[in-house]
Amino acid sequence: MKENSQGYFxxxxxxxxxxxxxxxxxxxxxxxxxxxxxxxDFSGIPPTFYCHS
Structure with a gap:
């Protein structure tokens, strides 16, 4: 988070x-x-694609 923490809104x-x-x-x-x-526990939830950047 520090790398791009300034210069943006x-x-x-x-x-x-x-x-x-x-x-x-x-x-x-x-x-x-x-x-x-x-x-x-992820049972009972629909198939999910989780992308974190």
């Missing part, structure tokens, strides 16, 4: 600000509803 500082106002604390970062890759 959404800076790293702004992303941190939004994240801190969206989440209720550190444990929310681990919530699968916030970060689907933290889910331990």
């Amino acid at each position: 959404l800076t790293a500082g702004m992303m941190t600000w939004f994240r801190n106002h969206y989440l209720n604390g550190k444990q929310d970062k681990q919530n699968p509803m916030v970060s689907p890759m933290n889910n331990k």
